[in-house]
Amino acid sequence: MDIVYQYYFNFLGKLGLSDVLIIVLWHILLFGLACVALCVSASLLIVFERSLSKFLNKGNFSFSTTDLEQEIFKSPKYSCQNILPILFIIPILAIWGIIPYSNKYIPVESDVSLLLFFLLMLIPIMGILFGGYSTKNKTIISASVKTTIVVLSFALSILFSIVSVATLASSFNLNEIIAAQSLNKGALGWFVFPNIIAFLVLTSSILFFTDLLLGGLVDLRFSIFNLCSAKILKTIDFLKYGAIFIFAIFIVCLFFGGYLPPFGFYLSELYQINYVLNTSAVYVEQIFWLFFKSMLVGCSLILIRFFPPVLDYKKLVKYSCIILLPCSILNFIIICIIKGISGGV
Amino acid sequence: MDILSVIFFYIFSFLSIVGSIIALNSKSFLNAIMWASCVFVTVGGFYILLNATFNATLQIGVWGILIPIFLAISTSYLDKPEQNKTKFNIKFATPAISIAFLLIFILLGITSNYFERLFEVITGDLGLNLEYSSLAILSENLTLNYGFLIVLFLIVVFLLIVGLNLISVFKDREE
Amino acid sequence: MDLLTNIGLYHYLVIAILLFCIGLYGLLTTKNIIKTIFALGLMLSAIGLNFVSFASFGDFKSVSGQSFQIFLVIISCVQIILAISFVVAAKTLKHKKIKTVFKK
Numbered sequence: 001m002d003i004v005y006q007y008y009f010n011f012l013g014k015l016g017l018s019d020v021l022i023i024v025l026w027h028i029l030l031f032g033l034a035c036v037a038l039c040v041s042a043s044l045l046i047v048f049e050r051s052l053s054k055f056l057n058k059g060n061f062s063f064s065t066t067d068l069e070q071e072i073f074k075s076p077k078y079s080c081q082n083i084l085p086i087l088f089i090i091p092i093l094a095i096w097g098i099i100p101y102s103n104k105y106i107p108v109e110s111d112v113s114l115l116l117f118f119l120l121m122l123i124p125i126m127g128i129l130f131g132g133y134s135t136k137n138k139t140i141i142s143a144s145v146k147t148t149i150v151v152l153s154f155a156l157s158i159l160f161s162i163v164s165v166a167t168l169a170s171s172f173n174l175n176e177i178i179a180a181q182s183l184n185k186g187a188l189g190w191f192v193f194p195n196i197i198a199f200l201v202l203t204s205s206i207l208f209f210t211d212l213l214l215g216g217l218v219d220l221r222f223s224i225f226n227l228c229s230a231k232i233l234k235t236i237d238f239l240k241y242g243a244i245f246i247f248a249i250f251i252v253c254l255f256f257g258g259y260l261p262p263f264g265f266y267l268s269e270l271y272q273i274n275y276v277l278n279t280s281a282v283y284v285e286q287i288f289w290l291f292f293k294s295m296l297v298g299c300s301l302i303l304i305r306f307f308p309p310v311l312d313y314k315k316l317v318k319y320s321c322i323i324l325l326p327c328s329i330l331n332f333i334i335i336c337i338i339k340g341i342s343g344g345v
Numbered sequence: 346m347d348i349l350s351v352i353f354f355y356i357f358s359f360l361s362i363v364g365s366i367i368a369l370n371s372k373s374f375l376n377a378i379m380w381a382s383c384v385f386v387t388v389g390g391f392y393i394l395l396n397a398t399f400n401a402t403l404q405i406g407v408w409g410i411l412i413p414i415f416l417a418i419s420t421s422y423l424d425k426p427e428q429n430k431t432k433f434n435i436k437f438a439t440p441a442i443s444i445a446f447l448l449i450f451i452l453l454g455i456t457s458n459y460f461e462r463l464f465e466v467i468t469g470d471l472g473l474n475l476e477y478s479s480l481a482i483l484s485e486n487l488t489l490n491y492g493f494l495i496v497l498f499l500i501v502v503f504l505l506i507v508g509l510n511l512i513s514v515f516k517d518r519e520e
Numbered sequence: 521m522d523l524l525t526n527i528g529l530y531h532y533l534v535i536a537i538l539l540f541c542i543g544l545y546g547l548l549t550t551k552n553i554i555k556t557i558f559a560l561g562l563m564l565s566a567i568g569l570n571f572v573s574f575a576s577f578g579d580f581k582s583v584s585g586q587s588f589q590i591f592l593v594i595i596s597c598v599q600i601i602l603a604i605s606f607v608v609a610a611k612t613l614k615h616k617k618i619k620t621v622f623k624k
Contacts, residue, residue, distance in 0.1 A: 361535070364543070415601060420554065
């Protein structure tokens with residue numbers, strides 16, 4: 001990346017552009033890269049899902065828009081048609097600034113990046129509630145309230161699994177959590193092995209979380225599509241896969257070592273050519289490992305979505321409150337006890 | 346960067362005081378709740394200015410997001426004769442919340458020392474010229490420059506929100 | 521001009537006092553339950569701001585102010601959830617269980 005920037009800077013400098021303009025253009029190019037990465041990742045997941053559905057003859061689990069479009073054209077014009085999708089897009093694109101792509105390439109590094117991720121996850125819930133209230137339809141209001149209740153119950157189990165990982169790593173900083181999954185041990189040092197219960201709780205709750213936020217409750221025939229115009233339906237369908245990919249990156253950072261390779265050493269360090277080239281190659285390799293692992297996790301999440309049963313409101317609440325939440329709390333207590341006994345800070 | 350912290354302080358103070366007055370005097374339940382969440386998010390911004398990021402996340406998460414959700418859920422179980430008279434109009438509350446969140450992200454970028462490094466690159470304090478001598482210095486600068494993308498994007502989103510709100514306001518007036 | 525540009529402890533205390541007074545006024549004047557809850561929350565967040573500002577400035581630097589703010593947030597969250605549940609229960613069970621209990 002350094003070599004690319006040098007050539008880019010020299011080329012534009014010879015054209016006579018000022019330094020500030022060159023830097024601004026470089027940032028715009030990187031911003032375009034980020035949008036392209038999001039689109040490519042989401043589209044790859046969509047392609048994987050469609051090919052799997054043909055292979056398994058199971059049918060598509062993503063929402064069909066034909067019935068919903070008829071409902072939307074019946075309903076009156078809402079005041080927050082244009083605002084709701086933005087409340088969904090902002091967290092998904094803001095999270096790209098918190099992820100550690102390598103141990104040096106972190107846009108916004110803070111000591112509480114894990115909690116920031118959880119905060120950004122909660123913003124779409126406000127969108128559902130206030131979007132539901134902006135209508136004057138009592139059924140939609142009650143349905144939006146019920147979806148928020150179910151989504152919050154899953155969010156609690158996510159919170160406890162997150163906090164258990166933070167106790168293992170003794171920090172909320174994502175970079176330090178990845179560093180705690182040490183490089184020397186390779187795949188055996190990842191947090192998935194001591195903390196497998198939290199991993200299972202997190203994956204199952206994330207599947208239902210994304211489906212509820214961007215799909216809706218099946219028995220009430222309510223979805224976020226009721227609150228938006230038909231033009232925006234396709235972007236929301238696309239956002240679901242972007243959200244799944246970002247949750248996959250999050251799972252990889254917490255449980256699968258993030259940007260660390262599974263072997264215990266970097267492949268680019270095998271042959272020492274030049275200090276600068278080796279260090280820049282290590283950063284590139286870290287970015288590759290992160291996206292490779294997150295793609296695998298994302299594809300496995302989509303594979304899992306084909307098989308589980310479709311649950312209604314009462315069963316979802318039972319599943320979250322009776323099974324997931326006690327498991328995550330117990331796991332958190334056990335990890336605290338182990339950490340206390342081992343004398344770790 | 347002291348000037349930016351002063352500007353942020355005054356913006357947050359204005360938003361919090363004005364928002365609290367509007368929230369207590371509004372006739373619509375949900376307008377009050379939206380302005381209330383804006384106030385609590387700005388108080389979280391104060392905590393970031395005071396280098397208490399954990400307190401800020403707690404404040405924003407609990408007071409800014411979760412408690413407005415609980416209050417909004419509770420309004421569905423209560424009689425609301427006033428709401429039949431006044432419309433729920435989120436046209437002016439959402440820009441306030443978006444401003445608050447945007448400023449908080451900018452603050453987080455500041456605390457990661459992004460802007461200082463950017464200005465150093467522009468002014469040439471690190472001795473950077475068109476003909477580069479060492480790539481290692483460049484890589485150290487570029488690691489933090491990516492954060493500027495996030496700020497640019499959030500500014501664009503904020504302008505979109507304000508613009509769409511204004512368009513909808515003018516459309517309603519024509520009707 | 522220095523007073524306005526050099527942000528210090530007193531600026532944060534002034535903001536905290538203003539928010540506390542606005543919350544107190546709201547608590548005393550509103551008849552609406554949700555606005556009283558919001559006014560209480562405003563007062564509590566002003567108190568938390570007070571603690572954190574003292575914890576980060578000058579002679580009073582320590583971490584105990586920030587930790588106290590964490591306790592404040594947790595306790596106030598629990599208090600508000602309890603208040604909302606009492607209100608909702610009082611409204612929904614008004615005509616059913618309370619009358620039968622008093623009848624016996």
